Amino acid sequence: MGILSVLGNSFGCSTSGERLLSAAREGDLEEAKALIDYNPRLARYSTFGVKNSPLHFSASHGHHEIVSVLVETGANINLRNYSGQTPLMLACLHGHWEVVQILILFKANIHKKDFLSGGTALHFAALNGHNRCIRLLLADCVPSSPQFWNTMRGRLATEDSLVDFDEVDLCKIVNRRADGGIPALHLAALNGHAESVQLLLDLGACVSVVTVNDGATIDLIGAGSTPLHYAACGGNAVCCQVLIARGASLTAKNANGWTPLMVARSWHKNWLESILRKEPEGQIAVLPSKYLALPLMSVVKIARECGWRKAKHEPSCVDPCAICLESKCTVAAQGCHHEFCTTCALYLCSTNNTSATVHGPPGSVACPLCRCAIVSFVKLPGTTNTTKDLLTASLSRSLSATHSTTRSNPATSKDKQITKPDLQYKRIKQRSSSFRSLGFQQFL
Ligand SMILES: [Zn+2]
Ligand SMILES: [Zn+2]
Numbered sequence: 001m002g003i004l005s006v007l008g009n010s011f012g013c014s015t016s017g018e019r020l021l022s023a024a025r026e027g028d029l030e031e032a033k034a035l036i037d038y039n040p041r042l043a044r045y046s047t048f049g050v051k052n053s054p055l056h057f058s059a060s061h062g063h064h065e066i067v068s069v070l071v072e073t074g075a076n077i078n079l080r081n082y083s084g085q086t087p088l089m090l091a092c093l094h095g096h097w098e099v100v101q102i103l104i105l106f107k108a109n110i111h112k113k114d115f116l117s118g119g120t121a122l123h124f125a126a127l128n129g130h131n132r133c134i135r136l137l138l139a140d141c142v143p144s145s146p147q148f149w150n151t152m153r154g155r156l157a158t159e160d161s162l163v164d165f166d167e168v169d170l171c172k173i174v175n176r177r178a179d180g181g182i183p184a185l186h187l188a189a190l191n192g193h194a195e196s197v198q199l200l201l202d203l204g205a206c207v208s209v210v211t212v213n214d215g216a217t218i219d220l221i222g223a224g225s226t227p228l229h230y231a232a233c234g235g236n237a238v239c240c241q242v243l244i245a246r247g248a249s250l251t252a253k254n255a256n257g258w259t260p261l262m263v264a265r266s267w268h269k270n271w272l273e274s275i276l277r278k279e280p281e282g283q284i285a286v287l288p289s290k291y292l293a294l295p296l297m298s299v300v301k302i303a304r305e306c307g308w309r310k311a312k313h314e315p316s317c318v319d320p321c322a323i324c325l326e327s328k329c330t331v332a333a334q335g336c337h338h339e340f341c342t343t344c345a346l347y348l349c350s351t352n353n354t355s356a357t358v359h360g361p362p363g364s365v366a367c368p369l370c371r372c373a374i375v376s377f378v379k380l381p382g383t384t385n386t387t388k389d390l391l392t393a394s395l396s397r398s399l400s401a402t403h404s405t406t407r408s409n410p411a412t413s414k415d416k417q418i419t420k421p422d423l424q425y426k427r428i429k430q431r432s433s434s435f436r437s438l439g440f441q442q443f444l
Helices: 002-026 029-038 040-044 054-061 064-072 087-094 097-105 121-127 131-137 148-152 167-174 184-190 194-202 227-234 237-245 260-266 270-277 296-306 342-351 387-407 410-416 435-443
Strands: 331-333 377-379
Touching: 002 029, 002 040, 002 054, 002 064, 029 040, 029 064, 040 054, 054 064, 054 087, 054 097, 064 097, 087 097, 087 121, 087 131, 097 131, 097 296, 097 342, 121 131, 121 184, 121 194, 131 194, 131 342, 184 194, 184 227, 184 237, 194 237, 227 237, 227 260, 227 270, 237 270, 260 270, 296 342, 296 377, 331 342
Parallel strands: none
Antiparallel strands: 331 377
16 A cells, blocks of 8 residues: 555656646646645656756746746746756746746846856847846846946946945856857847847946857857957847947957958858948947836845735725836835836836936936936835745745645546646757857857
């Protein structure tokens, strides 16, 4: 009996685990919730060998509500699959910013590198030009301060140092290199994502950094290449212009002795000839990226501390948030003092892509009510800390589930409903083994 019941339980668990993987991939929230309610430990299930967890699948497919359920139930947020990718990397690769937002609120590790290319989540986001993801990844590094832009451009002495700002740390993260010495900026430039190039430069990406020959990758452009060499190969004129405006050299030679112009010629990007042949006459105006959002750090902090979603049974509010018209106001914009709920403030900062407001510093976000420039949000007095409740709830769920599995098995009957478990899981698509070839595949 002992052996049989052990076998029965393990079969039941793996069937439920596979069902959860399937729900996570297909976005079946109800099914995922039911399975996790029955046994929260399923959140930590992973496929044999490939090691993709339900969190990998839901993050990769952009099912943010399932991601949220999984991380709240204690799924390992930084779990790697067989190629070393975390759920955060997959969400960034596919541009699922709502997933990235949740993972960042739960403090997912942004520094991890995958095993195939040595790339971080930032490389994955830059590769495909997902600016909202880039911005969210760096939410903890970009201060909600009106001086940010000037400090980054070196117009303010650093003794004037901003609270919560470590410029060196930000630059280190932005310029981190994947195999072949490739920073995120090179990938955005190669693939023609001009907005990402602009955003990364605003966030401290170095315009003169060069790739290296580390023997790990075949380099079709040549080691020692600058972002402009990569942009020249990619063929996007705006990318080249932005880089030149920010000081990229037209005469820099890579290890093959090629200038950006020579790279453009060898890849038959003839339309770049006039841009890359000689220095532009006069200064090109350097506009700040539309994707800078200074208030993001302040609201992420408040959301972590006090929660960001409407409580299930929240009584209707007398003076609700002016955007969603239902939730209680929890934050106020510094300056105009308009009040919003944390969810709407987060949404506003995560989705904003208009140029800086006329009267505000670069990176400020226009208030949806009065168009005043918002640089930071403050927590309203009386906003309570709900994070503790969240943790307690998740703990009690897992305790009650342990209890229920030792007791009997409501899910055994549930599992019996399935005649044949759906075990046909595709691997999450691997496009290539290196960013350089990824870049080329993307482009060619
Ligand atoms: Zn709201
Ligand atoms: Zn306002």
